[in-house]
Amino acid sequence: MVHTAYLGALETWQVVLSISATAAIGAALLFRRQHPVLVLVVVGVLALAKSAVGGPLDAGAIPLALYATAAYATVQTAWIALGTTLVATTTVLGIASLNTGSAEGGATTLIISLTLQVLAGLIGVMIGLRRRYQDALAARVQDARREREQRAELGRITERSSLSREMHDVVGHTLTAIINLSDGAETSFDTDPGLAREGLRRINEIARTALGETRTVVGALRGIDGAAPRTPQPDASRIPELLDTAEATGYQTTLVIDGQSIGDRSTQLSLYRIVQEAITNTMRHGKNATRIDVTISYAVDSITVQIHDDGEPQDTIGQNIEEHSHGQGLTGIHERAVLSGGTSTAGPAPGGGWHVTAVLRIPMAEHS
Incomplete structure (x- = not known):
């Protein structure tokens, strides 16, 4: 309809060029x-070219393309595009108005x-900034969710590793004690x-205690409250109970405690498991060992525990090291110590x- 109004004032080739340019501009804007x-x-070249040859101005074409550039490109690209478009529009329309001799109409x-171009460009920049801000917020939320998932997975892995150590210590110590006691009873x-x-009787007592601890570990492993008695x-x-078990299997034991007991339940559990695993190692691998001495020293910020047996003499020390190092016992002791920072x-x-x-x-906060 706009072009029809100009049919009487334009040459045929101008009308064809104007209609073709307008159609091409509309098609190009679909991909803005x-x-x-x-x-x-593309839109700028077509619109300005059509105006330069005397066709009607597509007033909304360049502003719409400029808005899309400012909204969907980078901020730097948006400002460069706005400045370049303003300069190109001023140059082309100025030259066209001089050629037609209609300075007043050209100025208008x-x-x-x-x-229109300045308004479209500024609105596009603001919309682009808002969109990028929203994208940044969405990305931050996504990163936070991913980080939570990673922390949860790391926590599950750590928990499984901890429960694995618990199961190893409970089962390993119990079975070793039962084997030694049953051999002695036989x-x-x-x-x-x-x-x-x-x-x-001692076998029965040890087995019942171990069964309770095993149920606790299995219940935690399942992650279901009330899945098993706790x-x-x-x-x-309870370290003296470990020494009583060792004595029941034929070892002489001593326990020396220096200082007042400190540490939270996790630290106390680690201390118990370290002594338990060390005694189990002696029962399994301590050749000709008859004595186990345990010394626990409580300091202001640490607990030092030493378990010593009188097993294999120095001449077979290589075989002794190999036997004691076999399995996961010493690894579990080291992991428990490292987890506390020791x-x-x-x-x-x-x-x-x-x-x-x-x-x-x-931790300093605990004993303060």
Whole structure:
């Protein structure tokens, strides 16, 4: 309809060019979001070329393409596109008005075009900034969700590793003690029935205690409250029970405690498990060992525990190291110490036998 109004004032080739340019501009604008800069160039060239040859001005074509560029391209690209478009529009329309001799009409057209372009460009910049801000917020939310998922997965892995250590310590110590007690009971069954009966009683007691601890660990592993009966996790106060079990299997034991007990339940559990695993190692691998000495020293910010046995003499030290190092026992001791910020060492003792020494760190906030 706009072009029809100009049919009487334009040459046929101008009408054809104007209609063709307008159709091409409309087609190009369909892709303004996917390729904003390219569309702005195409639309700008067509619109200004049509105006330069005397066709009617498509007042909304360049502003719409400029808005898309400012909204969907970068801020730097938006300002460059706005400045370039203003300069190109001023140059082309100025030259066209001089050629037609209609300075007043050309000035009016130029003012309208520049005003629309400036408004479209500024609105596009603001919309683009808002869109980029929203995208940044969405990306931040996505990153936070991913970070939470990663922390949760890391927590699950850490928990599974902790439960694996617990299961290893409970089952390993219990089975070792039961094997030693059953061997002793079998040996003394004919000669000393009372001693054999005491060994069986100790086996029953140890098995029941281990069953309760195993149910606790399995219940935690399932992650279902009430899935199995729970028993309190052991702490340092139950270390004498470990020595009683060792004595029941034929070892002489001593326990020396220096200082007042400190540490939260997790630290106390780690202390208990370290002593338990060290005693289990002696029962399994301590050749000719008859004595186990446990020393626990409480300091202001740490707990030092040493377990020493009088096993294999120095001449077979290589075989001793190999036997003690086999399995996951020493690895579990080291992991428990490191988790508290401490250290652990294990190896042949200078005076003979084998020692395990671990240092557990206590957070300053706790004992303050």
